[in-house]
Amino acid sequence: MDKPKSRKKLFVFLFLAAGLCIFVYIYAPSFSDYYYIRRYGKTIPKLPIVQDFKATDRVVVFAPHPDDETLCCAGAIQKANAAGAQVFVVFMTSGDGFEWDDILLTRKMKPKPAAMIDLGKRRISESKTAAGILSVPRDHLFFLGYPDRGLTHLFFDHYKKPYTSFYTKTDKVPYAEALSPGALYTGNNLEKDLASILLEVKPTYIFMPAPMDAHPDHRATSFFVLRELNLVIGVDLNTYFWVVHGGLEWPLPKNWHTDLYLSPPGRDRSLGWERLDLTPAEVQTKKEAIISYKSQMRMLKRYMAAFARRNELFLSQMF
Numbered sequence: 001m002d003k004p005k006s007r008k009k010l011f012v013f014l015f016l017a018a019g020l021c022i023f024v025y026i027y028a029p030s031f032s033d034y035y036y037i038r039r040y041g042k043t044i045p046k047l048p049i050v051q052d053f054k055a056t057d058r059v060v061v062f063a064p065h066p067d068d069e070t071l072c073c074a075g076a077i078q079k080a081n082a083a084g085a086q087v088f089v090v091f092m093t094s095g096d097g098f099e100w101d102d103i104l105l106t107r108k109m110k111p112k113p114a115a116m117i118d119l120g121k122r123r124i125s126e127s128k129t130a131a132g133i134l135s136v137p138r139d140h141l142f143f144l145g146y147p148d149r150g151l152t153h154l155f156f157d158h159y160k161k162p163y164t165s166f167y168t169k170t171d172k173v174p175y176a177e178a179l180s181p182g183a184l185y186t187g188n189n190l191e192k193d194l195a196s197i198l199l200e201v202k203p204t205y206i207f208m209p210a211p212m213d214a215h216p217d218h219r220a221t222s223f224f225v226l227r228e229l230n231l232v233i234g235v236d237l238n239t240y241f242w243v244v245h246g247g248l249e250w251p252l253p254k255n256w257h258t259d260l261y262l263s264p265p266g267r268d269r270s271l272g273w274e275r276l277d278l279t280p281a282e283v284q285t286k287k288e289a290i291i292s293y294k295s296q297m298r299m300l301k302r303y304m305a306a307f308a309r310r311n312e313l314f315l316s317q318m319f
Helices: 003-046 068-082 099-106 113-133 151-156 187-201 216-232 280-291 294-305
Strands: 058-063 086-093 141-146 205-209 238-242 273-277 311-315
Touching: 058 068, 058 187, 068 086, 068 113, 068 205, 068 238, 068 273, 068 280, 068 311, 086 113, 086 187, 086 216, 113 141, 113 280, 113 294, 141 187, 151 187, 151 216, 187 216, 205 216, 280 294
Parallel strands: 058 086, 058 205, 086 141, 205 238
Antiparallel strands: 238 311, 273 311
16 A cells, blocks of 8 residues: 555544544533433432422522523522512622623624623623513612622632723723622622622522532632621521532533423532422523523523523532
């Protein structure tokens, strides 16, 4: 065999081998998760049920970014409203650090800081639309406007020293409708905002990200809220944790599968999950609220759609 043909065959072999490796790397976790869903899916209806809401309850959902409150808790919000409870949503950031989202929307490879702030304003607007679909009053929405992808820095490194966002290039809250517009990006200021909300609302239910959520802003939100809960000591408080970033490929299958159950993230399957079952009408309303996040759906549709299921999952015990 001559050398050119030999090299060509070697090249084809290496190309196919590389393609197979990439395929396995991307889809092997999916195969294992599909097995998990098939193996453990029947156990989801046997999980304990989240405690019912009462008309006297005051429910607060803490969302690291606009859309998290819908993905995690649109069903819980509807259940609380149906019981006559009051529902409040606290948006820690305005989602102004999602560069790929802005690149897709503006078709500019290097988003300018002003464009990222405009993205934050757009996501605030979308959150109001979603809240309207879920029947959460406008005056029950708290926009804090702290830096997207910067909450961990505020918690650990910038408690009193201002932090400058890598994306918006600002060190203060840039949104006029925020709870504290112009407040410097410090953990101390964020905690002051959280304290004022908790003291004003005196929640009986709190829904927050779990400390093991894969997104750093979600973990930091959990840390901040847990540190402030001493302010509501004496209130009959029910605390529930949720996960939106549960690891590679979760939740599966992707896209709209409203007749399926949402399974716990594979890496956290052994925790004490509780389920909240949704009616078909509640699932449809959740789907509409998800769709209202148009800026996010353009890039993350298959992922976001996967949360519109027959149930939601929460943890009432973490420690």
